[in-house]
Amino acid sequence: MIHxxxxxxxxAVQIIFCILAFITLLTAFLTIYxxxxxxxxxYLVICFFSIAGHYLLLNAQFxxxxxxxxxxxxxxxxxxxxxxxxxxxxxxxxxxxRITRLGAIVSFCLICLVLIAIFIxxxxxxxxxxxxxxxYQSIKVxxxxxxxEYMVPFEFASILLLVAMIGAVLLSKKEKIEK
Amino acid sequence: MxxxxxxxxxxxxxxxxxxxxxxxxxxxxxxxxxxxxxQDRVGPNRAGPFGLFQPLAxxxxxxxxxxxxxxxxxxxxxxxxxxIAMSTALMTSAVIPxxxxxxxxxxxxxxxxxxxxxxxxxFFGVVSVGVYGIMIGGWASNNKFSLMGxxxxxxxxxSYEVAMxxxxxxxxxxxxxxxxxxxxxxxxxxxxxxxxxxxxxxxxLICAFAExxxxxxxLAECESELIGGYHTxxxxxxxxxxxxxxxxxxxxxxxxxxxxxFGGYNYPGMSWAVENWGVNIANVLGFGALFIKLCGFIFxxxxxxxxxxxxxxxxxxxxxxxxxxxxSIINIMIVGVVILRAEIFAYLGF
Numbered sequence: 001m002i003h004x005x006x007x008x009x010x011x012a013v014q015i016i017f018c019i020l021a022f023i024t025l026l027t028a029f030l031t032i033y034x035x036x037x038x039x040x041x042x043y044l045v046i047c048f049f050s051i052a053g054h055y056l057l058l059n060a061q062f063x064x065x066x067x068x069x070x071x072x073x074x075x076x077x078x079x080x081x082x083x084x085x086x087x088x089x090x091x092x093x094x095x096x097x098r099i100t101r102l103g104a105i106v107s108f109c110l111i112c113l114v115l116i117a118i119f120i121x122x123x124x125x126x127x128x129x130x131x132x133x134x135x136y137q138s139i140k141v142x143x144x145x146x147x148x149e150y151m152v153p154f155e156f157a158s159i160l161l162l163v164a165m166i167g168a169v170l171l172s173k174k175e176k177i178e179k
Numbered sequence: 180m181x182x183x184x185x186x187x188x189x190x191x192x193x194x195x196x197x198x199x200x201x202x203x204x205x206x207x208x209x210x211x212x213x214x215x216x217x218q219d220r221v222g223p224n225r226a227g228p229f230g231l232f233q234p235l236a237x238x239x240x241x242x243x244x245x246x247x248x249x250x251x252x253x254x255x256x257x258x259x260x261x262x263i264a265m266s267t268a269l270m271t272s273a274v275i276p277x278x279x280x281x282x283x284x285x286x287x288x289x290x291x292x293x294x295x296x297x298x299x300x301x302f303f304g305v306v307s308v309g310v311y312g313i314m315i316g317g318w319a320s321n322n323k324f325s326l327m328g329x330x331x332x333x334x335x336x337x338s339y340e341v342a343m344x345x346x347x348x349x350x351x352x353x354x355x356x357x358x359x360x361x362x363x364x365x366x367x368x369x370x371x372x373x374x375x376x377x378x379x380x381x382x383x384l385i386c387a388f389a390e391x392x393x394x395x396x397x398l399a400e401c402e403s404e405l406i407g408g409y410h411t412x413x414x415x416x417x418x419x420x421x422x423x424x425x426x427x428x429x430x431x432x433x434x435x436x437x438x439x440x441f442g443g444y445n446y447p448g449m450s451w452a453v454e455n456w457g458v459n460i461a462n463v464l465g466f467g468a469l470f471i472k473l474c475g476f477i478f479x480x481x482x483x484x485x486x487x488x489x490x491x492x493x494x495x496x497x498x499x500x501x502x503x504x505x506x507s508i509i510n511i512m513i514v515g516v517v518i519l520r521a522e523i524f525a526y527l528g529f
Contacts, residue, residue: 061296068308072307073340077336081330084330
């Protein structure tokens with residue numbers, strides 16, 4: 001059955017995790033719920049920061065900082081930039097037809113059903129964690145693993161990014177020629 | 180955790196905070212003095228000797244001014260904007276090594292708030308988040324000039340972060356570490372990184388100007404076009420926070436430049452001083468050396484402000500994307516070739 005955590009004897013890490021998880025879920029919900037697109041984007045930024053906090057709890061400092069640099073520092077700023085330029089207002093919001101709303105509700109209920117089924121049927125194996133002191137997150141270890149064991153997927157990912165970049169340049173060039 | 184470590188770190192954090200605030204305060208005074216000197220004027224000279232109490236008078240004025248608020252639907256974000264700008268400006272100082280170590284009360288005290296092994300990335304992350312203060316404040320002001328300033332600031336920051344990151348990659352290919360303490364320690368003697376990485380230094384310097392929103396890159400608050408840019412609608416201490424954050428950013432950028440490229444706390448003859456005068460005196464002198472270096476950079480920031488006029492917006496983008504980024508990629512290639520020169524020579528059969 002669903003494992004109910006023992007709140008009375010929670011450790012500091014567990015308490016921090018609960019607070020962070022609450023912030024993550026709340027801001028993720030508010031991202032969808034708030035009507036103003038700028039507010040949505042700002043809630044998403046807070047959500048990303050709390051996810052970086054989760055990484056820090058897992059002792060993955062490099063991942064946390066890179067997450068902040070890439071998602072909060074670059075992607076979300078570009079997002080905000082675009083939203084501010086487009087000047088989206090609440091009035092301009094598209095009204096969804098009734099059939100779409102119905103479809104959304106049905107699919108949400110189905111997802112809830114699947115999630116409840118997973119939680120009830122899964123048997124979480126929570127044994128004792130032991131700190132081995134092994135370094136798995138510093139840039140030296142990550143660099144060695146990425147450029148030895150996972151060399152090919154790493155290079156493929158870089159090619160994928162390059163293709164996306166060239167595609168973006170191509171799309172913006174095309175508009176200029178048509179003018 | 181050891182309670183003495185908590186006390187020790189708290190003292191260092193408070194000292195660094197106080198130093199940042201003091202330097203930001205006196206940078207405003209120094210800027211006006213430097214401007215006056217460059218334009219053959221006297222500058223502030225009424226409050227105290229040489230106008231030294233001028234920052235206090237300015238602070239008092241800003242605090243006691245009337246708070247004016249625009250009619251904005253986003254009152255909360257309007258308040259949060261300056262707060263974010265100020266806190267991100269102060270957060271960066273956590274990873275800066277102000278000196279090697281002091282030997283006091285029978286224990287070694289590192290003159291650094293925290294020695295992250297990803298210190299350089301931490302600096303980069305906080306800088307990249309810093310633009311939120313300007314963007315959110317500018318947008319929440321509900322004013323088209325503020326919005327223009329915010330949008331300009333965002334695109335400028337994102338453009339120059341790329342070149343800044345690439346120039347840092349060239350540096351850390353050589354140092355092999357991201358910890359600012361280790362980078363400082365590697366530059367002992369006169370092995371300053373600026374002699375090995377001059378191109379990287381120049382790119383980093385230009386990007387530091389852009390990231391701190393200083394002239395010639397202060398298009399976010401371009402008076403002649405945008406009234407005041409993102410802080411048009413701000414008044415009283417909220418405006419003061421934005422200005423303060425700019426000076427704090429300038430101070431931190433100068434410190435990072437000194438630490439990364441100009442040897443940090445190292446000075447010629449430091450190892451001799453450690454042997455003959457003891458650890459404490461040598462490292463206090465080291466802090467003095469770092470302080471002199473960063474004051475030099477602050478002066479350079481001001482010197483450029485009163486020498487070079489503001490760029491046009493297309494010139495700014497041209498410089499960032501078409502000149503600095505290709506240059507830094509070429510720099511990375513050169514550094515890679517130099518590091519692997521033995522292997523390359525062996526491969527070619529020399």
